[in-house]
Amino acid sequence: MSGLDNIPINVEASAMPFGSGNTGAILAELETSLHELLKSGKEHSIDLRSLPLLPGELDYLRERLGTGEVQVEVNALGPSTVVETAIRGVWWVTHRNTLDNVMAEFLEVSFCPDIIRAQRDDVRESLETLSALMAGDHDS
Amino acid sequence: MSRRPTIAEHLARQGISRRAFLKFCAATASLMALPPGMAPAIAEALGKIRRPSVIWLSFQECTGCTESLTRSHSPTVESLIFDMISLDYHHTLMAASGEAAERAREEAMQEPGYLVLVDGSIPVKDGGIYSAIAGISNLQMLKDTVENAAAVVSIGTCAAYGGIPMANPNPTGAMGVQALMDQGLIARKPVINVPGCPPIPVVITGVLAHYLTFSEIPALDALGRPLNFYGDSIHDRCYRRPFYDQGKFAKTFDDEGARKGWCLFELGCKGPTTHNACATTKWNDGTSFPIESGHGCLGCSEPNFWDAGSFYKALSAPADPLTFAAGAVVAGAAVGVGMSFINRAKKSSAKSAHETATLKDLEK
Numbered sequence: 419m420s421g422l423d424n425i426p427i428n429v430e431a432s433a434m435p436f437g438s439g440n441t442g443a444i445l446a447e448l449e450t451s452l453h454e455l456l457k458s459g460k461e462h463s464i465d466l467r468s469l470p471l472l473p474g475e476l477d478y479l480r481e482r483l484g485t486g487e488v489q490v491e492v493n494a495l496g497p498s499t500v501v502e503t504a505i506r507g508v509w510w511v512t513h514r515n516t517l518d519n520v521m522a523e524f525l526e527v528s529f530c531p532d533i534i535r536a537q538r539d540d541v542r543e544s545l546e547t548l549s550a551l552m553a554g555d556h557d558s
Numbered sequence: 559m560s561r562r563p564t565i566a567e568h569l570a571r572q573g574i575s576r577r578a579f580l581k582f583c584a585a586t587a588s589l590m591a592l593p594p595g596m597a598p599a600i601a602e603a604l605g606k607i608r609r610p611s612v613i614w615l616s617f618q619e620c621t622g623c624t625e626s627l628t629r630s631h632s633p634t635v636e637s638l639i640f641d642m643i644s645l646d647y648h649h650t651l652m653a654a655s656g657e658a659a660e661r662a663r664e665e666a667m668q669e670p671g672y673l674v675l676v677d678g679s680i681p682v683k684d685g686g687i688y689s690a691i692a693g694i695s696n697l698q699m700l701k702d703t704v705e706n707a708a709a710v711v712s713i714g715t716c717a718a719y720g721g722i723p724m725a726n727p728n729p730t731g732a733m734g735v736q737a738l739m740d741q742g743l744i745a746r747k748p749v750i751n752v753p754g755c756p757p758i759p760v761v762i763t764g765v766l767a768h769y770l771t772f773s774e775i776p777a778l779d780a781l782g783r784p785l786n787f788y789g790d791s792i793h794d795r796c797y798r799r800p801f802y803d804q805g806k807f808a809k810t811f812d813d814e815g816a817r818k819g820w821c822l823f824e825l826g827c828k829g830p831t832t833h834n835a836c837a838t839t840k841w842n843d844g845t846s847f848p849i850e851s852g853h854g855c856l857g858c859s860e861p862n863f864w865d866a867g868s869f870y871k872a873l874s875a876p877a878d879p880l881t882f883a884a885g886a887v888v889a890g891a892a893v894g895v896g897m898s899f900i901n902r903a904k905k906s907s908a909k910s911a912h913e914t915a916t917l918k919d920l921e922k
Contacts, residue, residue, distance in 0.1 A: 439800070463594035465587075470795045470838050494578035513585050519843060522588035533584075537576035 440469050441479055444525070448508055451527035455507060461528035463511075483508060483525075490534055496521075500531050565604040565770070579604075586771070589764045591786040591835070603771045610770065611672040613663055613703055614648035617696040618689050618723040618732055619678025623714040624650050626756035627763070643673075643770065649691065660692045663703070670706035673769065674747075676735050679716040679723040682743065683731025700735070701744045709748040709775060710735055713762060718751035718782070719861035726865050736782055748775050751782035755858035758839050761787045781861065783833065792829035792855050795837035798822070816852065826870040827854030834859040 444464060451462035466476065484504030492498040496515040503510055509526040511533065536544075569579060583597040583604070592600075616624070628651075645651070646666035647659070654662055666672055678696075681688040686697035694702075704710060712735045715721040723732035739746045752765050765784050768776045776784040793799060801807070801821040808815035808822055823830070829837075832855050836847040848855055854870075857863040 465594050467588055467844070468591060468838055470797050472797050492577065492581070494575060494581050498581055513581050522585040524584070524588075524594055533577060533580055537580065540576045 440471055441475050441482070444469070444479060445482065448505070448525065448527060452505075452507055455527050455529070459529075461526070463527070464525040466523040466525060480510070483510070492533055494533075498533060500534055564606060564608050568609060569604075586767050589760055590768045590771075591764060591839075592768075600771050603773075607770065607773055609644050610708075611666050611669060612643045612645050612675060613666050613672055613707075614645065614651075614675040614677070615696075615700060615703060616649055617676065617678035617680050617700070617717070618730065619714065619716055621650060622756040623677040623762075624648075626759045627713075629759060643766070646672075657692075667703060667706060671708045672706070674703055674707040674710045675713055676700065676710060676717040677713040679720045679732035679734055680738060681723070681730035681732050682738075683729075688730040697738075697743065700738070704744050704747055707747050709750065709769070711750045711752060711765065711769070712736065712782075713752050714757055715753040715755045715858060715861075715863065718753040721755065722864050725862075749782055750775055750778065750784060753781075753783060753788075753859040753861075754834060755856075755863075757859070758787075758835055758841065760839055761835055779833065781833075783859070787835040787839075788833040788859065790833065790835075790837075792832045792834055792837050792849070793827075796829055796849055797837070798849060811852065822849060822852075822854040824872045825854050826868060826872055828857030828860075828863070828866075828869075828873065829855040830873060832857040832860055 447462075447464060454460045454462065486502035486504050486506055488500075488502040490500040492500065496513075496518070498511065498513045501510045501512075502508070507527060507529065509528065509531050511524045511526050511531060512520060513522045515521050569582075574582075579601060580597065583600040584594065586600055587594055587596045590596075647663040649659060652659055652662065680686070680696045680700055682697055686695035689696045691699060712718040716723055716732075716734070718734050718736070720728075720732050720734045720737065723730060724734070733741075733743075735744075736749050736751065738744045739749065750765060750769070752762055754761070764787065765776065768784070768786075776786060779785055779788055781788075793802070796802075798819060798821050801819070802823055806815060806818075806820040807824045808820045809824060810816065811825065821827070827849065829849065836855070837849070840847045840850070856869050857866060860866070
């Protein structure tokens with residue numbers, strides 16, 4: 419966390435009653451993507467940092483999508499959180515670095531985000547490691 | 559080149575799992591302003607390419623660009639990107655000094671195909687004597703170094719377009735890298751301009767990551783800037799844009815409109831003519847950008863922004879009153895002296911009475 423997090427930024431809700439208009443577009447994109455996921459299994463992901471969102475609009479989105487049943491923490495190059503929203507199949511993925519700063523933030527539409535799955539090459543290596551472990555046990 | 563390990567090998571050697579690598583690629587795609595679906599392509603590309611050598615040359619500059627880069631907001635990604643390159647010469651960051659430092663540059667130049675990063679403009683007046691490193695003029699050093707380079711990345715507005723050293727009256731005859739190539743003063747190589755005063759840290763690393771990952775120059779606009787970061791104007795991506803469309807403008811920095819966050823166009827915001835990623839990428843850990851902090855855009859990523867008239871004059875107003883009918887200026891000169899006195903008096907009286915000073919008062 420940097421010192422900047424201690425400076426609160428409050429935007430008067432009355433200042434922009436209609437917002438930037440981007441939250442509606444994001445929800446519509448999610449709707450289309452869920453259709454697509456059911457129809458063809460095609461996954462989709464929205465980079466939340468590439469959109470001009472007003473302060474407070476991320477919170478609004480979070481509130482609208484809610485929190486679902488699954489919350490996963492991945493420790494790889496710093497913590498990542500993968501949280502299923504109340505809209506099942508829509509996942510809020512936040513990648514942080516070792517200093518806990520957000521590196522990237524996505525809304526992913528999939529049955530299970532890739533980052534949770536064990537990767538094939540890693541499994542292959544693990545199999546070798548396990549075999550070596552068992553061989554060691556057998557020898558002793 | 560074959561001696562250098564591929565980037566994937568380099569990361570694997572550091573004990574980085576595939577899952578972490580996947581995360582790194584997703585963050586890199588976001589950094590490069592590419593669609594998230596590009597992450598697998600990035601992973602594949604990084605498995606093939608080898609760490610290139612990079613020579614960073616600093617000329618007539620304030621070190622602000624290096625300051626910006628070293629304060630990038632996501633150190634993990636940046637440090638990994640710096641693991642991806644072999645930064646062989648950077649006179650602010652390198653440990654070596656004096657002859658050893660210059661030797662490092664000469665050694666790196668032995669193997670053609672390196673990448674040259676430049677910050678700062680290059681003086682050419684009077685044989686380029688106004689700026690030299692190790693007794694070598696900036697122009698000569700750039701000429702020698704560019705000769706065998708694969709490409710040049712101009713970091714910051716000074717290297718890209720001349721910037722503040724080139725501002726009127728340009729006493730040192732400062733020029734940007736592309737202009738030197740156009741005039742045949744140095745060898746012609748592919749150039750990527752990354753302007754800004756300074757450029758956004760993640761834009762610098764994003765452009766480097768793009769070049770390193772895909773080994774090609776990204777799509778550029780007419781001013782040589784990567785379209786994925788400089789494709790939109792600040793105005794088009796500005797969260798205050800709806801107010802512009804409704805005709806709601808702040809008239810001073812402390813009026814009702816300013817407090818309600820209305821459009822800063824009339825206060826001289828250069829957002830409509832400026833192409834950069836500030837409105838989406840933002841600054842300081844993604845906290846905000848100048849317009850979000852209540853000040854108009856200065857247009858620092860555009861050529862000649864320093865000489866483009868007042869930062870506080872609205873774009874539709876004449877940027878430079880001197881280009882107006884010259885006769886009117888002469889005729890108005892006597893009146894002008896009187897006016898500036900009046901304005902100065904108004905400024906001090908406004909101060910003592912805590913009245914609102916208008917922009918006109920500030921400009922006199």
